[in-house]
Amino acid sequence: MTLVGELSLWVAILMAAWTTTVSWAGAYQRRPDLVFSGERAMYATFAFTLVASLGLWYALFTHDFSLRFVSSYTSRNLPSVYTFTAFWAGQAGSMLFWTLILAMYGALAVFLNRKNLREMMPWVTGTLGLVTLFFLLTTAFGANPFERLDWVPVDGRGMNPQLQNPGMAIHPPMLYLGYVATAIPFAFAIGALVTRQLDGEWLGAVRRWSLLSWFFLTIGIALGMWWAYVELGWSGYWAWDPVENSSALPWFTGTAFLHSIMIQEKRGMLKKWNVTLVVLTFLLSILGTFITRSGVIESVHAFAQSNVGAWFLGFLIAATILTTILVSTRLKDMEAKAELESMVSREAAFLYNNLVLVGIAFTTLWGTLFPILSEWVQGEKITVGIPFFNSVNTPLGLLLLALTGIGPLIAWRRASTANLKRQFATPVAVGVASVVVLLALGMRHFYAIVFYGLAAFVATTITQEFVKGIGARRRMYSEGLFAASTRLVIRNRRRYGGYIVHFGVVVMFAAFAGMFFKKDYAEVELKQGETYAATDPWGDTWTFTSQGMSRYKTLNREVTAITLETARNGKPMGYMVAEKRQHFDATGATTFEPSTEVAINEMAKQDVYVFFSGLLDAETAVLHIHFNPLVVWVWMGGFIMAFGGIIVMWPQAQARERGYVAELAPQHEGALAGAGA
Amino acid sequence: MIHAPLSRRALLARAAAAVPLLMAAPALLRAQPSSTVNMAGDFYIPVRPRPKPDASPLLDEEQVNTLERTLACPCPCTLDIYTCRTTDVTCTNSPAIHRDVVLMVNGGYAADEIVAELTNVYGERILMAPTKSGFNLVAWFLPFVAIGTGGLAIATLLRTWRRNAIEAAAMRADGTVRPIRAHGTDEELARLDAALRDDSR
Structure with a gap:
């Protein structure tokens, strides 16, 4: 079985190469037979990668210590659950695991869109095939889990005790599921750029994958924090370590995208920015992988053996150059005559939200890479640790928290003064009152007071939105409190799911401030x-x-x-x-x-x-x-954010849309037609 | 300096010369050094200046802990000396540096003098954050410069969009552009407008 797995890895390489070649050739020559073959090859790539993975798991469970990977990360007395998770405990296995998820996602994306976006999909399939091919080649030539030793040890070295923790069993898969999912929007972006179909259509396919990526990254990061807290013993959960930072970078840009995509959906604006964010999120996840696996930056979390760094650096540079060329040659296709009725509008708030999120990502990346830069410039590697990141990112975090409350309350297009007063009076009053109470109770820590004041403000804005929505439903449909609450959320999942996510953010920020x-x-x-x-x-x-x-x-x-x-x-x-x-x-x-x-x-x-x-x-x-x-x-906040994410992701939009149109159509067909709907 | 245009032959010759490099690339990739991560490695260098005459400690235990939170452990843990020495039982560097810090405190050295002594020996990498001087200022200011520039760009963008809206409104007003009219009763149009503005969709 191990041998079958090893052979499957090589066959998967051929399949991925075939996927890319025939998909792109089919798209270029407009030959459906090639396109069809490319799609089937993507499924086959997944199947062979799965067999390769099963082969490695088989080797782990049968204690085949002739494999360097098995002998390096397991031992005969390792509990079964950790023998299973040993798959991603080391460089080589985790590369294969990453590839498995990528191939699975790729096959799923191709399957789900087999009847949609027909012109774009071959390019998407080909791009997914190419990314998968890169990971398969890196696994096979850079960190092969099937590499054999010259002799067979009696027992393996065992797993690092710090990895023998339930958090570490779940945290890497969650993080990988999030990281890898950024490849799908990237592939769609490439498809949209190549075919110049840059209007709203590709966004529909991308949004769910971006949400999925965000969801898993959120869980993965929260679990990583929990693992660090219970396992490393330094009584903290976030040390701004390069590897921790790497996991946060795509989360920040992905979150920015999930906000800015709404502007394109609503107003047809920000096409260039959205494409840039999709590409940037993927490239940051590759950069994070490079940082984690190259050894270029020292970290307690980094993989010890790292000869795949150059592969990732090469891929990162090539992907950056190619996407830059593609984006820059399609700028005209993404131009839109944007109009804004007022500077005080949700569009403006979302833009500033994007600025802060991307700003935090930039600061984090800058601080992570500055030691390398300082070594180049000054010949000395400067340490950039917790004090730097806390000093720079804390004010930005406060700004983000404030925007979390402000953005959703401002109307699209234009917010009137009356609207602003009505929406903000109570939250501002509660925020100020909280600050006064904290001062009266003797709290003197500046940042803590601002954090809690803003947390109270944002929590009130969210509560206010729920109270208004529930009240409206109760008046209109004479529903009870429970029914009105649940139906409000169920029928407006994106909006109220988003509020739940925001509430999770508030809880988490309040918890962060506790550590002061x-x-x-x-x-x-x-x-x-x-x-x-x-x-x-x-x-x-x-x-x-x-x-x-x-x-x-x-x-x-x-x-x-x-x-x-x-x-x-x-x-x-x-x-x-x-x-x-x-x-x-x-x-x-x-x-x-x-x-x-x-x-x-x-x-x-x-x-x-x-x-x-x-x-x-x-x-x-x-x-x-x-x-x-x-x-x-902190853990509760993470849980609430993930719960909100599930609500937002839960599929309903199409059914609801159909129902909504069906409900509206008999009486308003003329109006819809006249509006060009 | 004027460069002569490259002939086709010269170009081919250079391309041929590049082939061995390309062929050697996989070997070069494999030859990447393995990670430098070595938590138990010995990065300690003794820093033990002479005690000052009639020295008495200027820092209490809490102040020593606070000082050590600003000093980086030279092992790759990315933690400060205080956290590392109280957490990582395998690290020999942070306890050794702690002993040096305590000796300097007992020798009558103030916090900034201790930092200076350590920096002289280890360099600035012993500090948990870049100093706010020289090239290191870039580390502190660039994020704010970048975000400030981004803020200005957004403000400019918003002004442009606002101007577009004003121009479009003016063109509609003087009849240059006729808006597409939806047909329906006022109530229907109001519902349509609400539907189009519905945030939840």
Whole structure:
């Protein structure tokens, strides 16, 4: 089976090459038989990539240590779930996994559009085939998971303990599903540019894929934050690490696109900008892959072995040049006589929203690449860390939060003064009142006060929209509160799903601001029976009493654990267990450095976070205790955003449109016809 | 300097010379150095200036922690010295630098003097953020310059669109352009207008 998988990888390469060749030839020569063959070849590429992937999974589960990849990332005593996830634990496997998702998406995009956009689709298929071909070639020649060793070890090296975490099992697939989905809008953009069909038609196909990409990137990034928080032990979830930044870059530009696409849908404006954003999002996902896998920038998250960097750099440069040429030669086709009735309109708000989102992406990219630039210019690699990103991106984040509240309340085309007063009076009042209350309660952190003031403002704008919508439904259809609420959302999924996403953003920003008040107690030394007292950011006193240490062996590790009895202001708050782990393979030989498992008492107000640093002597444990306010709301915010994303994505538009037109048509056929509808 | 036009023969000769380079490309690609990531590597250089006469510490423990949050661990963890030494049990660099910092604090050195001593030895990469001087100023200002330029571009774009709207309205008013009229009752047209403006679609 492993051999079949390996052979399938090579056949998939041929299939992908065939996909591109015949699709483009068919499009150029207008030969349906070639186009048809190209579509079938795309399906075949997916099928062979799937067989190759199954071959690798088979090798992992049968412990075929003759494969370098299997022996490098698994061992006989690795739990089954992590044997499964070992597929993407290393460079070579994750390349194949990436290719599998790409081929799957490609086949799906071709299948879903087999009857639509007939002139454009061969170019789309060919582009998808080409991108897939690049990934297959990089996998086969740059990081082949089927590469064999000269000898067969008795056992494998095992998986890095930090990757043996449920978050890491789900986080990479989610991130890949998001990253790779950017290739589909890119392929459609290429198709639209080549055929010069740059009006609204291609956007319909692109929007869902962009949403899908955004959805998975959101989940992937949130899970990555969670993994970093529970696994790395530094009591934070975002360090502006180059690899973290790489995952955020396409998210920012993708989010900008999802807003600006609405302007093109509504007004036929911003065609050039939308094409640019689609292309940019894809190129940033490739750039992120290059950063993660090349080793050009140091990162705790980067893949250790990296000889595929040059492949990605070459692809990135070629794709950038080709798309720049395509876009620049089609500028006239994208021109539109745009009109704007008022400078105060939703169009303007969305443009500024785009500016801030792309600005944050630019700042993040700039900070990530500046060490390389400084090395070129000054001969010294400058560190660009958390203080830089926080200083520059925090004001931009505040601006974005404000626009999240302002944009949806301003009318399209023109907002009257009366409209503005009516829409903004209550949210502004609530925002200002929140600031006053926080000041009265003694909060003096400038950014925190502004964050919470804006969060209250935006949350009120969203609530106001729901209250108005639900009230209108209740009056018009005499519905109950629950029915009106659910139907409001179900029948206007894009709008209210978007509001839910915005609410998730508010929750997340409020949680981010909580970390301004985190309190740390480092190097706490505790013997059995000793108690340490610490004050949390809310002024409560916590006590941590050591119940002593325990040592035991489990499947693939030896665990040293300390148990702490905790109490807040004298009231028992349960036990916390922090661990140090030493992993070993099936022969009992130790693998990797000792790792840690933090103890977290998660509450709505804060997390109590205990990191077991080590042993001072046989009885004395060294701990770091952190009080991290509102962290659970970061995960809740991510969950709410993903939930809102599902509502927005849920297919309904066509059915609703048909129903809507059917409802309107009998009486208004003439009016619609007269309007050119 | 005037360049003579390249003859076809010369062009072919150069193309032929490029072939070996192209053939060697895969080998060059494979020869890429592997990642430099080595968390347990030894990047530590001792920084132990002489204590000042009659020295007494100018910083308390909290201030030392704050100072260490502005110093980068030289290992590739991308964390600051404080976070790295309290988290990464495998890193030998951050605890060593912490010991040097504590020695300098006990030797009577102020925070900026400690930073200067460390920067002299490690260079500016020991700082968690670029300094606000020289070429590094570009790091701080370019994002704001770029966003400011973008803001101006959007303002210009909006003004152009607004001017287009005014011109179009004027042309409609003087009869140069006749708008397409939809046929229907006022109520129907109002519903049509609402439908076209419906945000949720």
